[in-house]
Amino acid sequence: xxxxxxxxxxxxIFSEAKYPAFVGGFGSGKTEALIVRSLIGKIxxxxxxRAFYEPTYDLIRMIAWPRxxxxxxxxxxxxxxxxxxxxxLDIHGCGRIIFRSMDTPGRIIGYEVGDSDVDExxxxxxxxxxxxxxxILSRNRQKKPDGSPNTAAVATTPEGFRFV
Numbered sequence: 001x002x003x004x005x006x007x008x009x010x011x012x013i014f015s016e017a018k019y020p021a022f023v024g025g026f027g028s029g030k031t032e033a034l035i036v037r038s039l040i041g042k043i044x045x046x047x048x049x050r051a052f053y054e055p056t057y058d059l060i061r062m063i064a065w066p067r068x069x070x071x072x073x074x075x076x077x078x079x080x081x082x083x084x085x086x087x088x089l090d091i092h093g094c095g096r097i098i099f100r101s102m103d104t105p106g107r108i109i110g111y112e113v114g115d116s117d118v119d120e121x122x123x124x125x126x127x128x129x130x131x132x133x134x135x136i137l138s139r140n141r142q143k144k145p146d147g148s149p150n151t152a153a154v155a156t157t158p159e160g161f162r163f164v
Contacts, residue, residue, distance in 0.1 A: 009033040012153070013040065021164055022155040023122075030155035031119055035067050037153055038097060038117040046094040048114030048142040053132075055123050057101045060087065064099060064119070102128075108135035114142040116152040122160030129163035 005013055012022040012033050024030050035052075042050050052068075054060045065081060068089055072079045078092035087099040100108060102124060116136050121129050133152075140150035156164050 003036060005029070005033060005036070009036075012155070013037045015153070018149050018151055020151070020153045022153075023158050023164060024155075025157060025159075030157070031063060031067070034117050034119055034153065034155040035064070035071060039068070039071060039091075041115050041117075041151075042091055042097055043094050045114055045144055045146075045148075047145050049096045049098055049112070051098045051100055051111075051113040051116040051136070051139060053100050053102050053116065053118045053121075053136065055101070055120050056103045057087075059119075060099045060101060065089075068097070102132045105131045105135055108132065108139065111139060112142045113139055114144050114150055116140055118152060118154045118156075120156050120160070121154050122156040122158070122162060122164050124161065124163065126161045126163050129161065133163070 006029060008022065009029050012020055013036050022030050022033055038050060038052055052064060054064055069081065080090045082088050089097040098111060098113060105128060116139065118136060124132060136152055140152055154164055
C-alpha cells in the first residue's frame with residue numbers, strides 16, 4: 001500500500017505535538033490520516049498500548065475496523081482483531097490497539113495506554129466532549145521505553161459542537 005498524504009495530513013500524521021488536531025471538512029481525509037498516525041505510532045512504540053476512539057461502537061464496526069484491516073492487509077502486516085468482547089486489534093510484534101466508544105464516557109475506565117487517537121470528538125456536545133477528553137487523557141499513562149511523552153490526537157469536522 002502506498003500512502004500519499006496531502007500536506008495537512010502529513011503534518012498531522014508525523015506531528016510530535018502532545019495534542020495534535022486535524023480539523024477539516026467532509027472528505028478531507030481526517031480519519032484516514034488518524035488511522036495512519038495510529039498504525040505508525042503503534043509500530044514505533046510496540047511495548048505500549050494505543051487506544052482508538054469513535055463516537056459510537058457502530059462507527060467502530062463500520063468505519064474503524066474495516067479501514068484498519070484494509071491498511072494492515074495491504075501492508076502485509078499480520079494482525080488479529082478480537083471484536084467481542086474486548087474490541088482489540090493485536091498487530092503481530094507491535095502490540096495492541098484498544099477500540100473504545102465515546103457514547104458513554106463513564107465506561108472510559110479500567111485500562112492504560114501510551115497514546116490515543118480520537119475520531120470526530122466535535123460530534124459530541126461540548127460538555128460531553130470535555131468529559132471524554134479528560135477521561136482519555138487519564139488513560140494515557142503507560143510509560144514509553146524511549147521516554148517520549150504520551151499523546152492524544154484528534155481528527156474532527158468543524159461542523160460539530162466545537163470543543164476542539
